[in-house]
Amino acid sequence: MIYLVFIPIIIAVLVYLSHNKFFTKVSLSVSILELFLIIYLIKKTISTGPFEVIVGEWSPIVGISIRLDLLNGILLLVTSTLFLLVMYHSLKRWDEDYKFYFFLHFLRGSVYGLIIANDFFNMFLFIEIISLISAILIIYKKDGESLKAGIYYLLFNSIGMIFYLIGLIIIYSKTGTMAMSSLSTLEMDAITKVGIALFIASAGVKSAYFPVYNWLPRAHMAAPSGISALLSGILVKMGFISSIKIFRLIDYSLYSDYLLSIGLITAFLGLIFAISQENLKGILAFHTVSQSGLILIGISQHDIIFQGGFLHLINHAFFKSLLFLSAGLIINKYNMRNVKELKGVFKRLPIISITLIIGMLSITGAPFTSGFISKTLIKVGFHNFELMQWLLHLFNIGTFVSFIKISQIFFGVSHNEKIKESFSETIPVILLSLILLGVGISEYIYYYRIIDFKIVTSIGIYLIYGVISYSIYRLFIEKDLKLMKKLRNFRLGFRDANLLLISFVILTILFI
Amino acid sequence: MYNILLAFVLLLIGMYSLVIAKNIIMSLISFNVIQAAVIMLFLDITSLDKSEVPIILHHVHDMVDPLPQAMMLTTIVVGSAITALILMMSIKIFHYFGTLDWKEIIERNI
Numbered sequence: 001m002i003y004l005v006f007i008p009i010i011i012a013v014l015v016y017l018s019h020n021k022f023f024t025k026v027s028l029s030v031s032i033l034e035l036f037l038i039i040y041l042i043k044k045t046i047s048t049g050p051f052e053v054i055v056g057e058w059s060p061i062v063g064i065s066i067r068l069d070l071l072n073g074i075l076l077l078v079t080s081t082l083f084l085l086v087m088y089h090s091l092k093r094w095d096e097d098y099k100f101y102f103f104l105h106f107l108r109g110s111v112y113g114l115i116i117a118n119d120f121f122n123m124f125l126f127i128e129i130i131s132l133i134s135a136i137l138i139i140y141k142k143d144g145e146s147l148k149a150g151i152y153y154l155l156f157n158s159i160g161m162i163f164y165l166i167g168l169i170i171i172y173s174k175t176g177t178m179a180m181s182s183l184s185t186l187e188m189d190a191i192t193k194v195g196i197a198l199f200i201a202s203a204g205v206k207s208a209y210f211p212v213y214n215w216l217p218r219a220h221m222a223a224p225s226g227i228s229a230l231l232s233g234i235l236v237k238m239g240f241i242s243s244i245k246i247f248r249l250i251d252y253s254l255y256s257d258y259l260l261s262i263g264l265i266t267a268f269l270g271l272i273f274a275i276s277q278e279n280l281k282g283i284l285a286f287h288t289v290s291q292s293g294l295i296l297i298g299i300s301q302h303d304i305i306f307q308g309g310f311l312h313l314i315n316h317a318f319f320k321s322l323l324f325l326s327a328g329l330i331i332n333k334y335n336m337r338n339v340k341e342l343k344g345v346f347k348r349l350p351i352i353s354i355t356l357i358i359g360m361l362s363i364t365g366a367p368f369t370s371g372f373i374s375k376t377l378i379k380v381g382f383h384n385f386e387l388m389q390w391l392l393h394l395f396n397i398g399t400f401v402s403f404i405k406i407s408q409i410f411f412g413v414s415h416n417e418k419i420k421e422s423f424s425e426t427i428p429v430i431l432l433s434l435i436l437l438g439v440g441i442s443e444y445i446y447y448y449r450i451i452d453f454k455i456v457t458s459i460g461i462y463l464i465y466g467v468i469s470y471s472i473y474r475l476f477i478e479k480d481l482k483l484m485k486k487l488r489n490f491r492l493g494f495r496d497a498n499l500l501l502i503s504f505v506i507l508t509i510l511f512i
Numbered sequence: 513m514y515n516i517l518l519a520f521v522l523l524l525i526g527m528y529s530l531v532i533a534k535n536i537i538m539s540l541i542s543f544n545v546i547q548a549a550v551i552m553l554f555l556d557i558t559s560l561d562k563s564e565v566p567i568i569l570h571h572v573h574d575m576v577d578p579l580p581q582a583m584m585l586t587t588i589v590v591g592s593a594i595t596a597l598i599l600m601m602s603i604k605i606f607h608y609f610g611t612l613d614w615k616e617i618i619e620r621n622i
Contacts, residue, residue, distance in 0.1 A: 143608075152618075154597060495614065498539075
C-alpha cells in the first residue's frame with residue numbers, strides 16, 4: 001500500500017527529468033490507473049475489513065504504520081478524481097510547463113501519504129510537505145499579489161504546525177510511542193487534554209477556523225484557478241482529516257461544545273465577508289471559510305450529525321472545485337474578476353454557465369443535489385435544538401444571497417465578440433458536474449430508508465429561501481452600503497493574525 | 513531542568529517577537545527561534561538523566577531514546593526547507609515592492 005505514495009512521486013521525478021511535452025500528457029494517464037488501483041483497494045477493504053501495515057516490519061512502537069479503511073478509501077478516491085480533473089483542466093494553460101506538473105504529481109503523492117498515515121509524526125511531516133508544495137503552487141504566477149499570499153500562507157501555516165509539534169511532545173512523553181492507536185489507551189488527564197487541544201488548534205489553522213482563517217481567502221484569490229480548486233477542495237480538508245483521525249480514538253464529547261461554537265462563528269463570519277466581496281473568486285473563497293464552519297459543526301458531534309459533516313466534507317470538495325474551475329474559465333475568458341463588470345455570461349458561455357449553476361444549486365442545498373443531503377442530515381441531527389435550526393436556516397439564506405450576487409453575471413449583454421468556449425476545455429467541468437449529480441443521487445438513495453427527507457416541504461422551503469434572499473439582495477446588497485465597503489477592504493496584518501493565532505491556541509487549551 | 517526552563521524562555525521570546533515583528537525577516541527569525549525552542553524541549557524531555565548516546569555497544573545500559581532524535585533531525589530539515597523558500601520569496605517581494613515591511617506590503621493593492 002505504500003506504493004500509493006511513491007507512484008505519484010516517481011512520476012513527478014520522471015516528468016521533471018524528461019521535460020517533454022508528450023510525457024507530461026502521458027503522465028496523466030498513469031493517474032487514471034491510480035484511480036483504478038484505489039477502487040481495487042476500497043473493494044478489498046469492504047470484503048476483508050480495514051488493514052494496517054507497518055513499513056519495513058518493525059515493531060509497531062517504532063515503525064511507520066499506515067492504515068486503510070473505508071473512510072480513508074473514500075477520501076483517496078475523492079483526492080484522486082479531483083487531481084485528475086484539475087490536471088486535465090490545467091493542461092491547456094500550463095501545457096509547456098513540466099515543472100507545474102512535477103509539483104502537482106508530488107502534491108498528490110503527499111496528500112495520499114497524509115490520508116493513509118497512521119502515526120503522529122508522519123502526519124506532521126506530510127502536512128509540512130503539503131504546505132511547502134502548495135505555497136510554491138500559489139506563487140506560480142509570480143506576480144505581487146500571489147507572492148504576498150504565498151509568504152503569508154507558508155509562514156502562518158508553519159507557525160501553526162509548531163503547536164502540533166508541542167502537542168506531539170506531550171503525547172510522546174506520556175506514551176513513549178508515535179503510533180496513533182496508543183491514544184485510545186491513554187488516560188484523559190489534564191496534560192493529555194492539553195496535547196489534544198494543541199492538535200485540534202493546529203488543525204484549525206489548516207482548516208481555517210474562525211480567528212485563523214485569514215490566510216485562506218488571500219491564497220485562494222491569488223492562486224491559479226486550478227490550484228484554488230485543489231486548495232479548497234482538498235488542502236483545506238487536511239485539518240479535518242487529521243482531526244477525524246484523532247476523534248476516532250478518543251471520546252471527544254468533551255470538545256463538542258467548544259468546536260460547535262467555533263464552527264458557528266466561522267460559518268457566520270465567512271458568510272458576512274462573502275456577501276461583501278465583489279471579486280468572483282473572493283466570494284467563493286470566503287464561502288470556503290463558511291462551509292468549513294459547517295463541516296466543523298458536523299464532525300464535532302456524534303452519529304448522524306457526524307455523518308452529515310463527513311458527507312458535507314466530500315460534497316464540498318466536489319462542488320467547490322466545480323465552482324472554482326468554472327469561475328476560473330469565465331475569468332480567463334473575460335479577463336476581469338469583478339462581479340459587477342462581468343455581463344452576459346450565459347449567452348457567451350452556455351456550457352460553463354450551466355455547470356456553474358449546477359454547482360450553485362448544490363452549495364445552496366437544492367433538493368436532490370448532494371449539498372441538500374448533507375445539510376439535511378445535520379439539520380435532522382439537531383432536531384431537538386431549536387436555536388440551531390434557525391441558525392442553519394440563516395446560513396442557508398446567507399449562502400443564497402451571495403450566490404444571487406454571483407448569478408447577476410449571467411444577465412446583461414457583453415459586446416466582446418471574441419469570447420467563445422470550445423468543447424475540449426469544458427470537459428473537466430462537465431465531468432465534475434456529472435459526478436456531483438451522481439454523488440447527490442446515490443447519497444439520496446442510500447439515506448432514503450433511514451431518514452424522512454420530506455421532499456415537498458424542502459422544495460417549499462427552498463423556494464421561500466429564494467424569495468427571502470432575493471428581496472434581501474434587492475433591498476440591501478445591491479445598494480452597496482458603507483458597511484459593505486468597509487468589510488470588503490478589511491485586511492488583517494500579519495502581526496494581528498499571529499496574536500489571534502496565539503490567543504486561539506490559549507483559548508482552546510483553556511476551554512477544554 | 514535548566515534546559516527546559518531555557519526552552520520555555522526561548523518559546524516566549526519567539527512568540528513575543530512574532531507578535532511585534534514588523535518585517536518579514538524578523539517574523540522568519542522568530543519562527544526559527546520558536547522551532548529551536550520546541551526541538552530543544554523535545555530532546556530534553558525524552559532524554560533520561562545520566563543516559564548515554566544511542567549507539568549500541570557492549571557496556572551501555574541506559575541509553576537515550578533514539579526515536580525523538582531522528583524525528584527532530586527531520587523537523588530541522590523541514591524547517592530549513594521552509595526557511596529557504598521564505599527567504600527566496602522575500603527576495604522576490606523586495607524586488608516587487610521595494611520593502612519588506614508587512615504593513616506596507618499587505619495594505620498595498622496591486
